[in-house]
Amino acid sequence: MYTNRLQEYTQKLGISLSEYRNRNEGFTHAPKFRSCVLLNGKNYVSRGTFVKRKEAEQDAAKVALENITETRNVRGKPRIQDPTYCKYILFDYAVKMYLKIPEYSTTGGEQMRPVFVSTLDFDGKVYKGEEARSKKIAEQLAARVAIRSLLDTFACFI
Structure with missing residues (x-):
């Protein structure tokens, strides 16, 4: 449906x-x-x-x-539109590459309209996601930033 x-x-x-x-x-x-x-x-x-x-x-x-949810842009490089599975993808990548598991730090949520921002420490780098309405989405957005950075790094080798 x-x-x-x-x-x-x-x-x-x-x-x-x-x-x-x-x-x-x-x-x-x-x-x-x-x-x-x-x-x-x-x-x-x-x-x-x-x-x-x-x-x-x-x-x-x-x-x-x-x-x-288009998956490719004009250069044929993957685009990550939907952050839903980004945490899982990043975790899976860390396990397969024998890297330290990503660590998330999320702040916010104390206001009338909660706003959360998450940072992610992964493979010696810190990534900051966009603002979100829940902690879960904030972490997914931070994971998406990390994945995009990894994809940009790998694009140099293609």
């Missing part, structure tokens, strides 16, 4: 998801629905028309997910 995955993704990142907008491009007796979803200021439209409105919404959500 693409609509559920899109909703989970937006909630994890704190992005507001607006309602789906549907348009019947067919007739009353033979509907052809096209759906659109607004996400982070961009519209994502279903590729085709569908007999059922829910099918059109699923296709619009699929289009949105494909665009926001």
